[in-house]
Amino acid sequence: MTAYLLKRIIIAALTLVLASIVVFAVMEILPGDPARLMLGMNASAEQVEVLRDQMGLNAPLVLRYLHWAAGLLSLDFGRSYTYSVPVIDLVRERVVVSLPLALIALALSTIIAIPVGVFSASRQGRAGDTLAMGAAQLGVAVPNFWFALMLIYLFAVWLRLVPAGGFPGWSAGIWTALKSLLLPAVALALPQAAILSRVARSALIEVLNEDYIRTARAKGLPYRAVLWRHALRNAMIPVLTILGLQFAFLLAGTIIIENVFYLPGLGRLIFQAITQRDLIVVESIVMLLVAAVILINLIVDFSYAIVDPRLRGRQ
Amino acid sequence: MKLWKTILAASVLSLAAATSAFAARTDLTLGIVLEPPHLDPTAGAAAAIGEVTYANVFEGLTRIDDNGQVQPGLAETWAVSDDGKVYTFKLHSGVKFHDGSAFSADDVKFSLDRARVKDSLNPQKQLFAHITDVSAVDPSTVKVTLDGPQGGFLYDMGQVAAVIVAKGSADGNKDKPIGTGPFKLDHWAKGSEITLVKNPDYWGTPAALDKATFRIVPDAAAAVPALLSGDIQAFANMPAQDALGQLQSDPRFSVVIGATEGETILSINNKKPPFDKLAVRQALASAIDRSAIIDAASNGLGKPIGSHFSPGDAGYVDLTGVYPHDIAKAKEYLKEAGLENGFSATIKLPPVPYARDGGQVIQSQLKDIGVNLQIIPVEWAEWLSQVFTNKDYDLTIVSHVEPNDIDIYSRPGYYFQYDNPKFNDVIKELGTTVDKDKRLELLGEAQKILAHDVPAVYLFELPKIGVWDAKLQGMWTNWPIEADDLTKVKWTD
Numbered sequence: 001m002t003a004y005l006l007k008r009i010i011i012a013a014l015t016l017v018l019a020s021i022v023v024f025a026v027m028e029i030l031p032g033d034p035a036r037l038m039l040g041m042n043a044s045a046e047q048v049e050v051l052r053d054q055m056g057l058n059a060p061l062v063l064r065y066l067h068w069a070a071g072l073l074s075l076d077f078g079r080s081y082t083y084s085v086p087v088i089d090l091v092r093e094r095v096v097v098s099l100p101l102a103l104i105a106l107a108l109s110t111i112i113a114i115p116v117g118v119f120s121a122s123r124q125g126r127a128g129d130t131l132a133m134g135a136a137q138l139g140v141a142v143p144n145f146w147f148a149l150m151l152i153y154l155f156a157v158w159l160r161l162v163p164a165g166g167f168p169g170w171s172a173g174i175w176t177a178l179k180s181l182l183l184p185a186v187a188l189a190l191p192q193a194a195i196l197s198r199v200a201r202s203a204l205i206e207v208l209n210e211d212y213i214r215t216a217r218a219k220g221l222p223y224r225a226v227l228w229r230h231a232l233r234n235a236m237i238p239v240l241t242i243l244g245l246q247f248a249f250l251l252a253g254t255i256i257i258e259n260v261f262y263l264p265g266l267g268r269l270i271f272q273a274i275t276q277r278d279l280i281v282v283e284s285i286v287m288l289l290v291a292a293v294i295l296i297n298l299i300v301d302f303s304y305a306i307v308d309p310r311l312r313g314r315q
Numbered sequence: 316m317k318l319w320k321t322i323l324a325a326s327v328l329s330l331a332a333a334t335s336a337f338a339a340r341t342d343l344t345l346g347i348v349l350e351p352p353h354l355d356p357t358a359g360a361a362a363a364i365g366e367v368t369y370a371n372v373f374e375g376l377t378r379i380d381d382n383g384q385v386q387p388g389l390a391e392t393w394a395v396s397d398d399g400k401v402y403t404f405k406l407h408s409g410v411k412f413h414d415g416s417a418f419s420a421d422d423v424k425f426s427l428d429r430a431r432v433k434d435s436l437n438p439q440k441q442l443f444a445h446i447t448d449v450s451a452v453d454p455s456t457v458k459v460t461l462d463g464p465q466g467g468f469l470y471d472m473g474q475v476a477a478v479i480v481a482k483g484s485a486d487g488n489k490d491k492p493i494g495t496g497p498f499k500l501d502h503w504a505k506g507s508e509i510t511l512v513k514n515p516d517y518w519g520t521p522a523a524l525d526k527a528t529f530r531i532v533p534d535a536a537a538a539v540p541a542l543l544s545g546d547i548q549a550f551a552n553m554p555a556q557d558a559l560g561q562l563q564s565d566p567r568f569s570v571v572i573g574a575t576e577g578e579t580i581l582s583i584n585n586k587k588p589p590f591d592k593l594a595v596r597q598a599l600a601s602a603i604d605r606s607a608i609i610d611a612a613s614n615g616l617g618k619p620i621g622s623h624f625s626p627g628d629a630g631y632v633d634l635t636g637v638y639p640h641d642i643a644k645a646k647e648y649l650k651e652a653g654l655e656n657g658f659s660a661t662i663k664l665p666p667v668p669y670a671r672d673g674g675q676v677i678q679s680q681l682k683d684i685g686v687n688l689q690i691i692p693v694e695w696a697e698w699l700s701q702v703f704t705n706k707d708y709d710l711t712i713v714s715h716v717e718p719n720d721i722d723i724y725s726r727p728g729y730y731f732q733y734d735n736p737k738f739n740d741v742i743k744e745l746g747t748t749v750d751k752d753k754r755l756e757l758l759g760e761a762q763k764i765l766a767h768d769v770p771a772v773y774l775f776e777l778p779k780i781g782v783w784d785a786k787l788q789g790m791w792t793n794w795p796i797e798a799d800d801l802t803k804v805k806w807t808d
Contacts, residue, residue, distance in 0.1 A: 032696025036704060038352065040360020040438045042717065045704075045728075050434050082352035083505065084489060093505055149536055157543045164544040165537055166530055167507055259534045262541075264506025268533070272506075276352060277696045 008301045012294045019290045020072065024065050027279045033057075034081045034277040055081055068283065077284040082276050087284045090269060097167055098258070098265035101181050101188070102250045108189035109196055110243065114232075116193070117200025117239075122227055124205055133201065139194025144253060148187035148260045155183060165261040184261045188253050192246050199242045203235035210234075236307045244300035248293045340806040341525040343787070345799060346532040346547040348554045350506065353489035356475045357430060360438035362716070362797040365475035366551070367509055367529050369798035372413075373478035373494035376404055376423065376457075377469050383576075383628060383718065383795030385469045389418070389479055389495060390457075399464025399749045406455045410518040412481045413492075413499040420451035425482045427459065439476035464749045467719060474718075475796055497522040497802050507531065511801075523789075523805035542568065542782065549783035549790060551799045556614045556668070562782050569785045572616055573792040574627040577714035577777030579617065579669055581677060584708055585770050586732035589658060596769035598648035600638035602684045603677060609775045612673035617775030622762035623721050625776055627793065630758040634766035634773075645684045657685020660709040664690060665698040669777065670712040677712070703730045714777045718795055721761050722746075724770055733770035 035051040036043070052058050059067075071078055077087035116136070120129040156164035162179050170177045207213065208231055216226045255267035262268075266285060273281035351363035356373060370378060378388035390404035410418035429435065431443035445468075448460040461468065471477060484493035492500050497519065498511035508530040513522050530547055532538050535554040541547040542562065553559070563570045581599070589595045605619045618626050621634030649655055664674040671692065678688040688710070693701065702708040708730075715723065724733050725742040738761065745757040766773070779794045789803035 030696075031700050032694065033700050033704070034696075036699050037696050038359055038361075039436065041699070041703060042439050042441060043360065043436075044440065047436060047440060051436055084353065090505065145536075149540070152537070152540045152544075156546075157540050160544065164540045164546045165532065166546065169504060169507075260537050262507075262530070262532045262534065262537060264504060264531075268506050271533075272350065275694060275696065 004305065005302065008298055012298055015294055016287075016291060020069055020287055021065075023283050023286045023290070024068065027283050028061060030277070032277045034279060037277050038082065068280070072284070072287060077288075078280040080273075080278055080281045082273075082278045082281075087281050090281065091266070091285065091288065094264060094266045094269050096170060097181075097263055098251070098254050098267060101185055101254060101257075101263070101265060102247065104181060104185040105188035105192065105250055105253075106243070106247060108185055109193035109246070112189070112193040113196035114200055114239075116197040117204060118227065118232065120197070120201040121204035121208060122223075129201075133198065136194040136197050139190050140198075142191065144187050144191050145256050145260050147190065148184065148257055151183045151187055152261075165263070167263045167265075180261075180263075184257045184263060187260075188250055188257050192250065192253075196239065196242055196246065200235065200239050203238045204231055207231045207234045233307060237304060240300050240303055240307070244297050247296045251289055251292065341523065342527070343524050343549060343801070343804065343806075344508075344528045344530055344547050346538055346541060346550045347529050347799075348531075348533060348535075348552075350531045350533075351509075354492040354500065354503070354509075355480075355488035356478055357426070357437050357480060357485075358489060365797050366799050367511075368492060368494070368496075369475050369478070369796065370496060370800040370802055371498040371511055371527070372492050372496045372500060373480070374496050375473050375478045377473035379470065379473040379718075379796050379798075381791045381793055381795070381800075383793070385473055388473065389423075393469070395749075400461050402459045402461070402468065403452075404457045404459070406457065407518055408455055410495050411516050412484065412495055413514060414481075414484055415516075416481055416483060418479070418481070418495050419454040420457045421454075422479055422481050423457045424449045424451050425485070426479045427477075429480075429485065430477070437476055439474060442471040442474060442477055464747050466745065466747070466749050466754050470719065475798065498524075498527060501526070520802070522802050524801060527801050527804075529799075549781075549787060551779070551781055551790065552794070553780040553782045556616075556780065559614065559780065559782075567785055569781070569783055569787070571781040571783075571790070571792050573779040573781060573794065574618070574625060575714075575716060575777045575779045575794040576625050576628075576718040576720075576796070577716040577794075578620060578623050578625065578720075579612070579673070579712065579714040579774045579777050580623065581772040581774060582702075582708075582711045582713060582731060583769070583771050584706060584710070584730075584732055585734075586706075587709060589652060589654060590660075590709065592652045593768065594648045594652035595654065596772075597638060598645045598652065598684060599681065599686070600769050600772050601641050601645035601648060602686070603680055603772055603774075604640040605635065605774055607680070608673050608676045611676045612669040613775060613778055616778040616780065617669075618778075619775050620773045622766040622773055623715070623724065623771070624758070624762050625718075627776075627795075628719070630755040632759045632762050634762060637766045638769070642683055649684060649686075655685075657687065659687040659689065661689045661691050662710040662712070663693050663698065663702055663708050664712060665693060665695055667714075669714065673712050673774065706730050706732055712774075716777070716797065721758070721765070724765060731770050735764065735768060735770070738764045738768075 035048045035055060039047055039051060079086055080090060116132050120132045123129045152164050155161050162183055167180050168176050213226060213231060216230050254265055255271050258265040258267040270282060270285050347363060347366060349363045351367055352359055352361055354364060354368055356364050356368055374388050376388055376390040377385050380386050389406055391407050392405045394403045406420060412418055427443060427446060427449045430437040431446055445461045445465050446459060447462050450458050452458050480488055481493060497514050497517040499514045501510040501512040503509045508528050511527045513525050532541055538550060538553060538555045539558045559570060562568045583590050583596060585591060609615055609617045619635045621637055624631050662674055664670045674690055678690060681688055702711050722742045723729055724731060725739040741757055741761045748754050748757060781790055783790055786807050788805055788807050791800055
């Protein structure tokens, strides 16, 4: 067990180092000068040079990378070029929008997908299964920004139950704030739920064909008990894998969804920072997201060990 | 069935409630597409900074109104010396900054000096280039000395980057803007919205609105439902042009098409062969059909232009007929240049709909005369570094939104790479001419040189598409400068 975990942790750390190099290099290769962008077309070349000096952009590349990486290690993410505030402050303001959004969406998609997957698998080939999987196919195919717009027209413009977009802040009251995250969460969750339910279904069907299921049935266990206790648990490995991957997708999906619902989240911040060449913000946030995804995958690895005792014993 | 009725009743009720609430409104939520990076107009070029702060939070010595005319601002009156070199401004008394400190001539001196010093990062530093001295004669009188007469000086002092800031608060203006305007910053929820509230100590006519919120709506598709749901009541410039028909037929909204100072042009790299040949540029101008481009790139709303000048400005000369759309003539020009078989070139398009849509039309129009364009889409940051700074381009489409900027064709090192001594002389004379009629004559001459010499192909003036609640009054129709001046905005009925 410890060896298994140790190995996972070392791989995760190496991935982080590699990612930091790639992220930094890509942002540096990207054409565009943040100083010129801030000063506009009428500023002279000398003015741009003065600002570049102030921003520390004229220092050698390797030095800047080391400076940045050292900062990351001590949890100092640098200062935003455009906002001229510490990146960590920006992140703190934004993460209270994006993280709840991603978590609600993840919870929603799981709550929808697992029962649908179980339902379909237990009725394999029958009308209910065909209908559910048809709906799931549709869910995978529909682009989430379009689906989001349809939700806005229905629930915000026509029924006026929720705002069309924006985020009032948690200080406006938990319910008011949650209300503005509801549509975006649904828009994010449904396509994910569609994928997850298909994975859950096929994993379950495979397990249901195993000999031990027949044995369990033969010894007189009721079908429901076999399905939920024996089959589902064994089908969880692929489901957990997809769930872990989906968290990364959800984080990426927020970039689009946060634009459609104009939510002040991390996705919006990244998008804006890229167009404004706020390199330090992009680099630091991408690293944070990489770290989040790696952490999630670590948790998924650990949870394999929980659902599958065989992994624990392996050396 | 019963559920339907309930839902319907509920939505009708909430609609009625929303409508009756409009009656005595003193708050307004406006949509803007881009969030300003900070709120100091003297330290950043982003147009969104001016949109939020100009005339609302910050004021200059003069101000520019909806029609592009110079009006008194913090300066009540002014006198110009006979040689046109010395401006004496008489300032309003009783003016206070938002932090309670008194405004005086020293603040004007500080602001102008700060903008013109060597390491100034003012994005429009050239506005202050001719100032040789600023002195505070007494607390309410400022004397500005120039190196020569400047025809546009009063106009320049009304621009966004020339607003007056206080010495004690200037460095914090990016985050906590302290101006003299009728609104002050209440809070800025980064990424979400900027809220201004009425300044109770304003020196002039107080604003009718108590609160104005600029909400950032980056996605064009989200703009329409935001208006329809009532979350946002005004877009000074609507990003979703395709949806205009829907809004125009809805009596709840006013759709007001106005003019901007944005000359949308096909910029040419004048030093790069074959574009260094006049005949090639003439061929481009003749091959291009403006009306088709205007339909595709601005929903038919832009006004055609034949030179680098806004049709709404004094001194405009209609030169759209200099090179009429004529394929045969265009081919003749190419033959004259020795390129009867055409040639290939690239066109770099920034990420704005007018450029991306217009670029495709231009590509197909130039194909008719054998010129094959390869479209290269670029981001703004790439455009600024590749095209604008490094001049690494053949053709590009961009809107030049600075007001009265015909002089850019005489700026050394500007990305057009255009150098015409005759044109430079006209601009030089214009700069030092104060007489109004003479100025208009020179402006006309400058326009004609550009129209005939084609350093760029002039397409259309970018429209401003205002959409707001029909009960809202006082929004700017035009954009002589990119500002959402809310000082006269109010709700009616």
